[in-house]
Amino acid sequence: MRPPGPGQGPAGQPPAGQPPAGPERSSDPGTAASPAPPSGADEAGGRGPAAAVEVSHLSKSFGGRAAVEDVSFSVAPGEVFGFLGPNGAGKTTTVRILGTLIAPTSGSATVAGIPLSPANGAEIRQRISIMPEAPGLYLRLTVTENLRFFARLYGLPRREVRIGEALAAVGLSDRADDLCGSLSKGLRQRAALARTLLNDPAVMFLDEPTSGLDPVAAHEVHGLIGALRDRGVTVFLTTHRLDEAERLCDRVAIMNTSLRTIGRPDELRQMLFSRSLAVTTAAPLASPDQVFTGLPAVQGWRPADPAGGGGTADYVLAVSDPARAAPGVTRALVGAGADVLSITESRHTLEDVYLELIEDQESRSR
Ligand SMILES: Nc1ncnc2c1ncn2[C@@H]1O[C@H](COP(=O)(O)OP(=O)(O)OP(=O)(O)O)[C@@H](O)[C@H]1O
């Protein structure tokens, strides 16, 4: 079967018709981390290498409806950057803009150090790759035939070597001659990732790479993203899986048309949630106020919600320093004759942060 022409090809990949790739980037994994300074790259005030992605006041409207509104952020070289938000938040639209597939309505960006503009599109596309929401492989071609097709489309040199390397990187060498249609979803995802590795990109955009995968297949994709990080590739990861973002990402941006927040997962947790101790006793305290009030580093208390079952009682204590508060709390509980079942520092997840931000916004817009 002849693959369809590029016009009908899978969406999301750099379009065909690019001039042959420019000076080849090293395929040595050790040096992939530091892309040669591209033309247009500048040193930010001499303070270090240019950002891998820099977005400034980016907006995109479709027919008068804003999909992305005044979004600004930057991603450092080698960073794994999570891009989170509910359905319709504008994540894929942002990826498509940064991947030169659609033009922004306003605002500016640099990608792989190159200013985003129609004139620079080809140069940018040589330094990035995109794994779109739908991997878009030709199911009646083998894995290798797919990769050959895309390698030719991109005008890559040393095609067979690159294909071999990409297959090895995703652990698919032994399935190279299998039809893509015969692969499981997870293996197809790996084949799609192999395709994105072909041009040895400096920046990879992965749009929900683990969507629909079972935990084992998702775990494998996580491993591959970890390997990309080790190679120094900048990874722009769009995901709905907050556990995935928490585990993989150096920083995350949470957006809902406009940017809601950005930071390291632990920073966001601290920013949104006060620190607290969770206390469980075998039976409700007769006078919790008397027990908890005035203890060192304890700022307040409330019954936990929902209350624990089985006759036990749960309390949440707002504290300035959990390590300093816990000993005094323990002594006070024992002094009050309580049977202490546990005292732990409450942990908030990135999911808590996400829900707090998104629900807060939705309740305000109602
Ligand atoms: N080509 C288009 N024409 C018209 N509207 C569009 C187009 N592409 C996206 N939109 C709209 O822009 C908004 C953002 O869509 P986008 O695909 O970027 O969201 P997303 O955050 O990727 O969502 P999801 O999590 O569902 O993938 C949505 O309201 C969508 O319907």
Ligand SMILES: [Mg+2]
């Ligand atoms: Mg999307």
